[in-house]
Amino acid sequence: MTTQGAVLQVVEGATQEHATEGDLTPGPTNSPNRVRIIDATLACLARHGTLKTTVDDIARRAKVSRATVYRAFPGGRDEVLSAVVDTEVARLFSSLGVRLGAADDLADALVAGIVEASARIQGHAALQYLVEHEPEVVLGHLAFDESDRLLAAASRFTAPFLARWMSPKEAGRVAEWATRIVLSYAIAPSDRWDLTDAADTRHLVETFVLPGIRALYAAEHTAAIDITPFGSESHPRADHPDAGPDRTAP
Amino acid sequence: MDDTRQRILEATYACVARWGIAKTTVEDAAREAKVSRATVYRVFPGGREELVNAVISWATLEFFTRLYEQVHGAESLEQVMERGIMFAHRAIIEHEVLQRVMQTEPEKLLPALTFESVRIREGVALFLEPYLEQRGVAPGVERKEAADFLARMILSYMSAPGRWDLDDATQVAQLVRAELLAGVVGPESRDR
Numbered sequence: 001m002t003t004q005g006a007v008l009q010v011v012e013g014a015t016q017e018h019a020t021e022g023d024l025t026p027g028p029t030n031s032p033n034r035v036r037i038i039d040a041t042l043a044c045l046a047r048h049g050t051l052k053t054t055v056d057d058i059a060r061r062a063k064v065s066r067a068t069v070y071r072a073f074p075g076g077r078d079e080v081l082s083a084v085v086d087t088e089v090a091r092l093f094s095s096l097g098v099r100l101g102a103a104d105d106l107a108d109a110l111v112a113g114i115v116e117a118s119a120r121i122q123g124h125a126a127l128q129y130l131v132e133h134e135p136e137v138v139l140g141h142l143a144f145d146e147s148d149r150l151l152a153a154a155s156r157f158t159a160p161f162l163a164r165w166m167s168p169k170e171a172g173r174v175a176e177w178a179t180r181i182v183l184s185y186a187i188a189p190s191d192r193w194d195l196t197d198a199a200d201t202r203h204l205v206e207t208f209v210l211p212g213i214r215a216l217y218a219a220e221h222t223a224a225i226d227i228t229p230f231g232s233e234s235h236p237r238a239d240h241p242d243a244g245p246d247r248t249a250p
Numbered sequence: 251m252d253d254t255r256q257r258i259l260e261a262t263y264a265c266v267a268r269w270g271i272a273k274t275t276v277e278d279a280a281r282e283a284k285v286s287r288a289t290v291y292r293v294f295p296g297g298r299e300e301l302v303n304a305v306i307s308w309a310t311l312e313f314f315t316r317l318y319e320q321v322h323g324a325e326s327l328e329q330v331m332e333r334g335i336m337f338a339h340r341a342i343i344e345h346e347v348l349q350r351v352m353q354t355e356p357e358k359l360l361p362a363l364t365f366e367s368v369r370i371r372e373g374v375a376l377f378l379e380p381y382l383e384q385r386g387v388a389p390g391v392e393r394k395e396a397a398d399f400l401a402r403m404i405l406s407y408m409s410a411p412g413r414w415d416l417d418d419a420t421q422v423a424q425l426v427r428a429e430l431l432a433g434v435v436g437p438e439s440r441d442r
């Protein structure tokens with residue numbers, strides 16, 4: 001249960017520091033033993049979950065002694081587990097950052113970001129084991145207030161990448177929307193659309209998301225009412241395209 | 251028999267409201283419902299676990315029945331979505347039992363609620379379909395596909411409003427008419 005809560009602290013920490021090279025914990029973070037122990041723990045979690053994974057299991061799998069595990073993680077099992085969460089969140093964000101950074105336009109960024117996040121979440125063996133066998137460890141972050149915090153953290157990290165094509169305020173909103181889409185289809189995959197597939201995702205983005213972004217932009221720039229509650233970061237740019245190139249035409 | 255089932259579920263819900271999920275036993279539910287333990291086991295052969303799952307399912311259905319009552323008279327797709335999101339948002343915040351359980355024992359509730367959410371999503375999508383048919387969808391949009399997407403998004407906003415103030419009708423109108431519906435119904439037919 002210590003992974004509960006840890007996830008969000010880490011997500012928030014990571015986004016505030018913009019995931020500085022995956023180095024999120026104090027101490028000898030880059031010691032090869034730590035990485036090795038973390039990866040061994042992931043393998044254990046993918047087979048036995050959090051409840052049945054002991055420090056002995058982790059040590060055996062990492063081919064190190066128990067003492068080595070405790071030297072790297074004095075807090076033992078709980079500390080290892082929260083370091084695993086740290087590491088996996090940092091890995092997700094850094095791969096997401098690479099994909100978003102390489103995109104040439106808004107549609108590409110949305111498609112690449114949604115596919116990357118979906119593939120990482122749905123292909124994550126340890127996470128999927130937990131969803132199946134210890135759902136309470138994971139689901140706590142996906143409902144109500146906790147879900148709001150997760151949305152805020154994820155959109156805080158991804159918004160700056162989208163702000164190349166829109167104002168920071170709009171980017172925040174779009175990033176949040178994309179996060180909702182990833183989470184919804186990750187929790188309950190659809191038999192129509194596989195969001196780990198680029199073609200399916202592009203279809204979804206072009207059909208439902210881009211028109212919505214354009215309409216929101218238009219609504220905001222014609223209506224007198226500000227449509228977000230905290231409008232302090234609003235500074236519409238003169239060079240605003242519309243919401244990116246029109247990809248619905250071809 | 252159905253009356254007994256309903257009575258046991260209401261009683262169990264009252265126990266959960268008072269003591270939470272973990273501390274509610276079959277005996278408590280039986281006492282509250284004024285039936286014997288044997289009767290509870292006859293209706294819920296799986297005992298406590300089945301009873302807890304059944305009461306979560308029942309309370310969820312109650313919630314969506316109230317939601318349905320709020321929106322079924324709406325005249326348009328826009329109206330039904332706006333009313334639904336606003337009502338559901340308030341109802342969740344004001345739902346004392348839900349809020350308390352989420353505070354104290356979310357791990358007891360969320361797996362069952364997530365399981366329920368598949369059924370809920372299908373229900374919301376089915377409910378939206380006639381409105382989409384009446385409204386007409388944009389070229390290239392399939393009605394069922396749109397209904398499923400909208401149901402997913404409605405459930406997402408209901409449970410976590412994010413950057414939107416869902417008590418503000420103007421914002422909800424923007425969310426529904428611009429963000430959620432622009433692609434579904436097509437931009438040119440958006441204003442009406």
